Amino acid sequence: MLNLIIKDIKNILYDKKTLAIILIMPIVLMSILGAALKGVFSEEDNDNDIQVYEVAIVKEYNYELELDKYKGIFESGFLGDFKGDFDVEGIDPEKIFFEEFMENKEIKEILNYTIVDKETGEQLLKENKASAIIFLPRNFVYDALISLTTPGRNTVAIEIVKNSEKQFSADMVEMIIGRFSEAMNANIAKKTVLINSIIGNGFEQEQIDKFTKLIQDQTTEKVNIAVREVTGEDSLTSFQYYSVAIMTMFLLYAASIGGKALIEEKNEFTLQRLEVSGSTIAKIAMSNFFRIISIAIIQSIIMIVFSSVAISVLWGDVKTVLVAMLCSAFAVGGLGVLVSVLTLVTDRYYIANIFEFGIVNLMALVGGSFIPVEILPKALQKINFIAINGSAINIYLNGMKYRPMEENMRYILLLIGMGVLFILCAGIALKASKKRRVIA
Amino acid sequence: MELLKVQNISKQFKKIKAVDGISFTLNKGEILGLLGPNGAGKSTTISMISTLIQxxxxxxxxxxxxxIKKPKVIQESLGYVxxxxALYPMLSGKxxxxxxxxxxxxxxKKLKDKIEEISDIIGIKDRLKDKVKTYSGGMKRRLNIGVALLHDPxxxxxxxxxxxIDPQSRKHILDTVIGLNKKGMTVIYTSHYMEEVEYLCNRICIMDQGKIIAEGTKEQLIKQYNTTRDIxxxxxxxxxxxxxxxxLLNCVISVSLLEEEIVVKATQDKKLFKDIVDxxxxxxxxxxxxDIVEANLETVFLQLTGRILRD
Known part of the structure; x- marks a missing residue:
């Protein structure tokens, strides 16, 4: 077996064309894409994006209490004869935020919100089911009402907790809430008109002055938005993402090279010669499996070293990188063997070609090697993990963020499971095929 | 001593019967030739003997x-060319x-020594470090044989x-086969080159359309199937x-004019030549x-099938 593996690796190393495909191309691509798509990772503006992003909204305020508190101002005698019949219908901050802003047709095309408690929101973020949590803080209603109906401006600090794994969409949420802030400020500007209405309702100038003084004791800041990412995590650069994405895509090409191995050996008549020498097809297929794994590992090491040295990519946790490398190589090896066996037993070279030009590219797309998964349609996002590169990308990115290994278990098991399944299928295909290879 | 016994084997691919119930034996130390045109079933026959197909x-x-039941028995003792x-062109000869x-x-060491010995036999010692893809056709053929000799089959x-391949390489290969046979190696040699089989083989099976249509030594075949010669x-x-x-002479079968030549087809008779001259x-x-053209395997094949070997 070792003899076969050494021979196969030598064959690859001596073949400049294959070497270029599996090593030079990914290095060039990761550099070009990383630089070209920098904007996707740092800029919010993306007019073409029509994705609906999930956000969780946590109400930390108590609507009734804060409304009562606001009305209490009027009942305290502070405003003279005014006894709390003030109608907040048109300036209700909750209504403005939810009904006028979040339910706005344009916003609904981009954001889909769920009102949850804090724990649920954090859980949704952890499970990647939300791009961000929007915290509407305590006194949100009261402060906003004060800002809207008095000359003073209370701070309304809306907090956004972004999901660093969904950086693009989280940036989008931040931008949209920024637009809300602008809308609120516009409303605050209208407060003069409202105050004039109050005056129109018969308040004396003395009462209005007292009212104004009290409110001006508050801060005069506008609605603020505090943004933070999930604790302890750094966002990724485009070079980091595309180093992983391109590397894992080209691992699939290692599988496609291996996928052609047996039929090419057959066409070169070395397969028959090996069979005559006593090597079984199963043994030859297994050596092909180890050959693909070896190529995948060599490929990964070279690309990791290159990206670290040449474009300063930080790969994060070494243990996670090693696990990702081995698991993805294993899955790719299994896939390559399955393709090689199917191509051999059917004696149809086009099966390997379909894999190389069709399935590899489809996997690259679904797995997020071409563009980040979260920009893809939801249906594709849901099946992202079934692509080998998709699961591998998730592990590598988690490693870059120093996420605990437990968070990778799902992907690790998936990759190992895929590898085992592919090998089993290859074995079944070999066994089911009674047809022996013919040279006559 | 009987080394190999083939008993009534057949092989069909879809509707084509590649081999149709052939039987023969091979004795130890023999060079057995399988002679026949392309598509006669020679390669299918040796594929079955090599355990590649059943x-x-x-x-x-x-x-x-x-x-068929225990392929390992022959695999260990078989050199297959x-x-x-069937070589890896990107790798060197060595x-x-x-x-x-x-x-x-x-x-x-055993492998190293064997490589030395074999590269001497096949005459590529000075090119061992070069990639096979840079070899000439004849060198590739010789290496193709050398690979099969490594384990002393x-x-x-x-x-x-x-x-x-070129005539020089062909002669080298034929001499190699004779040399190996002299050392005790048993050989099955297939070819559609009649002169190679005549030169090398102790015994010949002539194949056509999946069947053995004649078997024997060269002399036996000529005697049995063709007693004519052309003058x-x-x-x-x-x-x-x-x-x-x-x-009208006793042994003459026909006289014909082919371009500027007169061809007299006759049975074997020592006196005939003198009678014609007289x-x-x-x-x-x-x-x-x-010019007397003696009967050969080509003419035997022609006699048997009505076609020439290289049809």
């Missing part, structure tokens, strides 16, 4: 053991020999090993009467040349 019917015994160059030697279980099967004459100033007189002298004809 016959649909029949049995193949190697040293009295069925290789396929018709195609790397190929190392790989195939290890595939046959050789290692260490008891039986070597060579499937058209001289296809498409080709280049003449001037001869009469038509003399041709009629020649045609008749031509009596006629006053000028004899420019006389």
């Amino acid at each position: 016959p649909d019917t029949g049995e193949i015994l190697y040293a009295d053991t069925s290789i 396929p018709q195609e160059i 790397e190929n020999l190392l790989f195939w030697g290890r595939a046959y279980g050789l290692k260490g 008891e039986l070597i099967i060579m499937d058209e090993p001289t296809v498409g 080709k004459l280049k003449l001037e100033n001869y009469s038509q009467e003399v041709l009629k007189k020649i045609e 008749l031509l002298n009596d006629d006053g004809a000028d004899i420019h040349s006389m």
Whole structure:
């Protein structure tokens, strides 16, 4: 077996064309894409994006209490004869935020919100089911009402907790809430008109002055938005993402090279010669499996070293990188063997070609090697993990963020499971095929 | 001593019957030739003997053991030289020999010594470090044979090993086969080159359309299937009467005019040549040349099938 593996690796190393495909191309691509798509990772503006992003909204305020508190101002005698019949219908901050802003047709095309408690929101973020949590803080209603109906401006600090794994969409949420802030400020500007209405309702100038003084004791800041990412995590650069994405895509090409191995050996008549020498097809297929794994590992090491040295990519946790490398190589090896066996037993070279030009590219797309998964349609996002590169990308990115290994278990098991399944299928295909290879 | 016994084997691919119930034996130390045109079933036959494909019917015994049930029995003792160059072109000659030697279980000094010995035999010692893809066709063919010799096989099967090479390399290969046979190696040699089979083989099976249509030594086959020979004459100033007189001679089958040559087809008779010369002298004809074309396997095949071997 070792003899076969050494021979196969030598064959690859001596073949400049294959070497270029599996090593030079990914290095060039990761550099070009990383630089070209920098904007996707740092800029919010993306007019073409029509994705609906999930956000969780946590109400930390108590609507009734804060409304009562606001009305209490009027009942305290502070405003003279005014006894709390003030109608907040048109300036209700909750209504403005939810009904006028979040339910706005344009916003609904981009954001889909769920009102949850804090724990649920954090859980949704952890499970990647939300791009961000929007915290509407305590006194949100009261402060906003004060800002809207008095000359003073209370701070309304809306907090956004972004999901660093969904950086693009989280940036989008931040931008949209920024637009809300602008809308609120516009409303605050209208407060003069409202105050004039109050005056129109018969308040004396003395009462209005007292009212104004009290409110001006508050801060005069506008609605603020505090943004933070999930604790302890750094966002990724485009070079980091595309180093992983391109590397894992080209691992699939290692599988496609291996996928052609047996039929090419057959066409070169070395397969028959090996069979005559006593090597079984199963043994030859297994050596092909180890050959693909070896190529995948060599490929990964070279690309990791290159990206670290040449474009300063930080790969994060070494243990996670090693696990990702081995698991993805294993899955790719299994896939390559399955393709090689199917191509051999059917004696149809086009099966390997379909894999190389069709399935590899489809996997690259679904797995997020071409563009980040979260920009893809939801249906594709849901099946992202079934692509080998998709699961591998998730592990590598988690490693870059120093996420605990437990968070990778799902992907690790998936990759190992895929590898085992592919090998089993290859074995079944070999066994089911009674047809022996013919040279006559 | 009987080394290999092929009993009534057949192989069909879809609707084509590639081999149709053939039987033969191979004795230890023999060179057996399988002669026949392309598509005669030679490669399918040796594929079955090499355990690459299983016959649909029949049995193949190697040293009295069925290789259909126990392929390992023959695999360990078999050197297989396929018709195609079954080598890795990106690897050097030495790397190929190392790989195939290890595939046959050789290692260490034994393998190194064997590579030395084989590269001497096949005459590529000075090119061992070069990639096989840079070799000439003849060198590739020789290396193709060398690979099959690494593990000192008891039986070597060579499937058209001289296809498409220069005369010098062909002679080298043929001499190599004879040399190996002298050292005790048993050989099955397939070819559609009649002269190679005549030169090498102790015994010949002539195959056509999946069947063995004749079997024996060269002499036996010629004697059994073809007793005629052609006498080709280049003449001037001869009469038509003399041709009629020649045609009436006892051993003559036919006299025909092919371009400027007169071809006399006749059975084997030592006196015939003298009789023809006497008749031509009596006629006053000028004899420019006389050529006797003896019967060979080509003519045996022609006699048997009505076609020439390279059809």
